[in-house]
Amino acid sequence: MRRRLLAGLLGGVLLVGAAGCGIPQNTEVQVDGPGPAAEGAANSGSRGAPPSxxxxxxxxxxxxxxxxxxxxxxxxxxxxxxxxxxxxxxxxxxxxxxxxxxxxxxxxxxxxxxxxxxxxxxxxxxxxxxxxxxxxxxxxxxxxxxxxxxxxxxxxxxxxxxxxxxxxxxxxxxxxxxxxxxxxxYYQSRPIYFWNSDRSRLVPDQRYLPLAVPDERRVSEVVKWLTAGPSDWLRTGVSLLPDNTRLINNATRTDGRWEVDLDMQDGKPLLELLATQLAWSLEDLDGPLELKIRNQSRVVIPDLEAHRRAHPVHPLVELPKRFCVYEGAVHPLAGAGEPSGPVPLDARGNRNVVSAGLSRAGNQILAALVVTDANRQWLSVGTGPDPVAVFARGAKGYAAMSRPVWLRSTYRGQPAGLVVADGSLYRFDTGAQLTPVSLNVRGPVTAVAASLDGHRIAVIAGGALYVAALILDGTGISAGPARLLPTRLTGLSAVDWYGENSLILAGSVNRPAVYEVSVDGARESRLEDKIGARVNHLAAYPANPTVRLGAAMYEANGVAYRSGPLERIQPEQVQQVSPPQAGARTGNPTAPFFLY
The missing domain is CATH 3.10.450 (Nuclear Transport Factor 2; Chain: A,)
Incomplete structure (x- = not known):
């Protein structure tokens, strides 16, 4: 399944699935008795064969x-x-x-x-x-x-x-x-999903299935992948199925109902979790799915599509809004047909801002601002209902800090984020306390981005691109082994997540450019190469199964742009500026970002 990520919000019209946060405890999964006798699906024949x-x-x-x-x-x-x-x-x-x-x-x-x-x-x-x-x-x-x-x-x-x-x-x-x-x-690129450490959020893993595999075996291959566990670099950050879990024979289909027979530890809660993993890992299938333990029916999903709607893989409940920094404060950006609203920050904390990262957590706003004072940059963090009024400032100032990012899934609901300061990666909490995060990478860290699920990060360090899984537990946040990703780009300067398993990366290929790169480095495609200057700031809204459209904004040489097609963000688009007369405005909007 090749998902095409569309740059730009196309007038702000987003295809949004059922709203919801996390995985509800009450589901439509049913305990059922044995189903009808299984019969194999018709063979689809050979396909996807390379030339002889x-x-x-x-x-x-x-x-x-x-x-x-x-x-x-x-x-x-x-x-x-x-x-x-x-x-x-x-x-x-x-x-x-x-x-x-x-x-x-x-x-x-x-x-x-x-x-x-x-x-x-x-x-x-x-x-x-x-x-x-x-x-x-x-x-x-x-x-x-x-x-x-x-x-x-x-x-x-x-x-x-x-x-x-x-x-x-x-x-x-x-x-x-x-x-x-x-x-x-000749391969279908598709995500499969594993539960995070406390089994509250699904984390995608990239896989490749040969197109030559017949339809009737595709379900079996996905089940085998799930029972075998995630990719090596992701293993430290997710939960595995019990040891010795395996598929018995191949999955079969009877009158449109898929049947999967497993040899595994019996238990309804575990099977219901696996059912949701399968529903999302088999996103191109609908209809019923039955899970058996040693040929005894245990769990039935009456309709896979309905199950996915009831169990959204990402808790996105509102459309993204665009913001920027203008004259030292965060301001909303106007766009034709796009949602807009007031800045969710009290004016007393919204001063001397260099860059910002805002996120939603239920009815709370999480705000992290990089502010300047005495020729140093400081992290200022505030949380609470809109508008955030109380901020805590970090104990130390730095020569340079990156745009801070919030982790959208943290241990036991304790908000946390990541920021780069003077070449090192730090975790921050709601009290603006910075704690070093160790990475097995060479060279200074210059940029960090967090995935939509909150359990994977991308970093630029020593001029190279890496991804790593995050380990969230009662002791805090640590990073698993970092994986180096190949890319044709040199002079890497900024990165963000552009989809569940793709990144947007700024660098140079003979001239400044922005590329989309898959999470394993296999796929590269040029998004922009007419910016004309090095991109020093980049922010994206990632495409995902719930919202199918992605978007990005950049800053280069003090000028902000939006993607798809490349368009300069004008001072007249900045909202809530005093005086309101466009002719009285000076300077350019900078450090654009999304709130969602």
């Missing part, structure tokens, strides 16, 4: 197809690739079996270099290592730092001179190569 060697015409097309050959179900990956390799060199590619089959995903950094010689044609691929695609659909970090692969192209043995003879690869790489373009074309 015989379908390759030019050398360039052959190379492209060679980098797609491993795509599909992993048990036949070696067989598909060997069709492209000269028979005499088959031994150079050593078979692996079962879960050991991995594909080396690479991004070409330039067009393949093809050099003709009297006896052979040599091909050099210059690549960026992206990751190792495993049989469980996870894209693990790369296992090599190789930046080039070289092999030869030869005609079919004994068939030189034939126009239709085609090519073979000689002296092939010893790994199964897969281009990022082939990953995009």
């Amino acid at each position: 060697r015989a379908e390759s015409g030019t050398r360039e097309q052959f190379i492209e197809n060679f980098l797609s050959a491993a795509a599909g179900e992993p048990d036949r990956a070696y067989q598909r690739v060997r069709q492209f390799i000269a028979p005499a060199d088959h031994h150079r590619l050593q078979d692996k079996q079962g879960s050991e089959v991995t594909l080396t995903v690479v991004r070409l950094t330039e067009e393949p270099v093809i050099v003709n010689a009297p006896e052979k044609t040599e091909v050099t691929l210059n690549v960026q290592q992206v990751g190792q695609l495993r049989t469980d659909g996870t894209l693990a970090p790369p296992e090599t730092s190789a930046t080039t692969y070289t092999f030869e192209l030869r005609g079919a043995p004994g068939e030189q001179g034939r126009a239709d003879a085609g090519f073979y690869v000689a002296n092939p790489p010893g790994v199964l190569l897969l281009s990022v373009e082939a990953l995009e074309e």
Whole structure:
């Protein structure tokens, strides 16, 4: 399921699902008796198959197809690739079996270099290592730092001179190569969901399912992924199913009702939690779902779509509102057809502001302001009903601080956020107390962003991009092992979450640009490259299953912009400014952000 994130709010019209916060205790999940006898679904046939060697015409097309050959179900990956390799060199590619089959995903950094010689044609691929695609659909970090692969192209043995003879690869790489373009074309990118540590919020995990997998096996694959656990980098931040939980046979469908038989610890509360995981992890399915324990019916979801509406994965209850900093204070921004409202801050605390992070928590506003005083920057934090009137200031000032971000899911309802100050990452609480957060990254931290679920972060450190899971418990907040993400961008300067499993990243590709990057670094797409100056501030409203549209705003060289299409935010759009005459305004709006 490829979700297209639309930049801009399209006039502020957002598709909003059922309102709600968290996961209600009373659900429509029913305890039920045994269902009717199961019968398998019809086979959907082969699909999503990459081109064969015989379908390759030019050398360039052959190379492209060679980098797609491993795509599909992993048990036949070696067989598909060997069709492209000269028979005499088959031994150079050593078979692996079962879960050991991995594909080396690479991004070409330039067009393949093809050099003709009297006896052979040599091909050099210059690549960026992206990751190792495993049989469980996870894209693990790369296992090599190789930046080039070289092999030869030869005609079919004994068939030189034939126009239709085609090519073979000689002296092939010893790994199964897969281009990022082939990953995009022959796999379905989809999230699956795991519960956080106190099982109050679902956390998405990125997976890839070959399009060649028949429909009737897709449910089984997702169940296996959930029982096996999350991606390695996410494991420390979520709850796992009980040990030894496994799927018995494959999921089956009877008269439109999916049946899943498990060998696992029996217990209705645990099964109801798993039912909600499955409902969201199988977002493209509707109708009933029955969960069995060793062939005994235990839980039935009468309708998956209704279950998702009753159990929203993110507690978003209001449309986002745009704000900015203007003349040292937070002000609302006007936009055609977009919701707007007064600043939820008392004027006495809304002064000398450099940047701000505001969030909603039930009927409370969480406000974190970076303010300037005596040539230093300080964190000022206030919480309460709109407008927030009481603020606490941090005990120490810093030379520079990032835009503060709130975590939208924190341990036992204790609000907390993150901010970067003088190259280090800190946790802050409602008393503006800053506590260092340790990260296993190199170099100073320059930016931080928190995901919509509040259990994952993205940071820029030492000029590189990382993601990490957050561990929330009674002792505070800590970060799990950080994962380095590959990107073509250099000079990284700002990051935020643009979707459940995607980031928006500012840097440069020959000139300043803003890209959308998947949470594993496999997918990159250019959003903006006409800003003309380094982006020093970026804020996004992330697309998600409840609200399908995303948006972003930037600041570069003291000028603020909104995305989709790129449009400068004018001083006349700033609301609640005195004097109201547009001609009397000076300066530009800066540090734009969203409140939701």
